Amino acid sequence: MARDGDEKSQSQTVKAQLALRELILEGALAPGERIAELAMVDRLGLSRTPLRAALIRLEQEGLLEEIPSGGYAVRAFSEADIFDSIEIRGTLEGLAARFAAERGVSTTRLAELKECVAALEEIVEAPQMSAEDFARYVPMNERFHALLVELADSAPLRREIERATSLPFASPSGFVEAQAALPESRRILLIAQEHHRLVVDAIQNREGARAEAIMREHARLAHRNLQLALRSAASAAKVPGAALIRRRG
Amino acid sequence: MARDGDEKSQSQTVKAQLALRELILEGALAPGERIAELAMVDRLGLSRTPLRAALIRLEQEGLLEEIPSGGYAVRAFSEADIFDSIEIRGTLEGLAARFAAERGVSTTRLAELKECVAALEEIVEAPQMSAEDFARYVPMNERFHALLVELADSAPLRREIERATSLPFASPSGFVEAQAALPESRRILLIAQEHHRLVVDAIQNREGARAEAIMREHARLAHRNLQLALRSAASAAKVPGAALIRRRG
DNA sequence: GTTAGTGAAATTGTATACAACATGTATTCG
């Protein structure tokens, strides 16, 4: 997902991890079902050792669960799980915004964030957003969130947020794709952009509590998207990892 | 740490993980230095495969870092890292308390929590606390925090908090041992106990914001303990994982 | 004296063989 670059010459373990994650998110593996190592080895064309390393990492990441009798299975997520994961992300991003505001940020890094907001503004202000506009929006939105985490200047917090956003539907852009299919999409994006602007303002003015509250509310837009997307089969299909969501859990 | 039980007949991987963690926390391995697998294999009496599985898990846990050229090294933590880790824990426990308050808890589970608070009260109200009192306090305090997380009734949040508290100095009882050596210890414990009582009250009255604020402030007691403990060599030695802390980072 | 280069040793990444365990099926006994 958007993390390419070194396409070749990476270790077998990383290859296995990326390939497995993709298989899981696209729903090629049924939740709850054991992942047979030998079958997967044949499928991915590597040996058991790097595959097992990938399984361990994906379990820690939260995508897999250990089977008591041994081995791993794809984890299933209830709507409540996803709701809470979004709330956790918002809470941690709120903490990052508060840290940035309270501790102060250099003008150069704040300028970077402002540039990012300006770029988002330029995309969002179009009266009608095309599919390409959304394609430009997603990476820029991710950049905004990544910059915010950098501004907090906290290695432990960066780690936690990385982990919390590794679940695709908990990530800042998790529902943007699905959102594009919704009639409310434009309105939601405009509100999100307002949040982007306000949190920069709050950080600049060193208003920690305000910055925190804004980022929390910002994440809650994803709650709304979650509900809207899951109630329409067409947009639910566009949610990455939709196959892992079990209704009524 | 406090998680014994199946002493024998556990898998080699778990054995390796526990043994390695202990070695790291007691400072037997210098931070930044590569952990040679073959040497460790000899030391622990198992083969490389389960050892490597343990290394991967401990890296995900945050105790180790990957060396770019391969292998793992013990991670070093600055005082700022620990401060932030405590703040993260407080933020997540605050979220748990808010969830519990907002969503409501069954009277039986609330009663459990109240029992726990009563047991802590009984320990703390002694005019002079002995070493045995501290020994009774620590597990009961951990039980309080564990119950609180259960009351939130959120698997994702439980996972995040488990992870955030896996670093020993970020855990709720991380500094209690060191605290015992401090003259301020009793006063701090009384304040902590006030927090315990208040958060139960807030949860019972479904005051989410209040419950959250109290748990945040509760964790900040650890900030004070951190500063006090690190400034006195005697108590710093009692902080688990003290060897991983690098002054001036 | 310092630096670049070369070689050997050590170390990790990967593959595979083996053993222990779990699982599922077929058969036999009640």
Next chain:
DNA sequence: CGAATACATGTTGTATACAATTTCACTAAC
């Protein structure tokens, strides 16, 4: 006909062998 047991099969956990890479020391040249 049903249930329990034994056996065969498949799967994971572990050990180890091998290959590729890194690291370190030693030497030589500037």
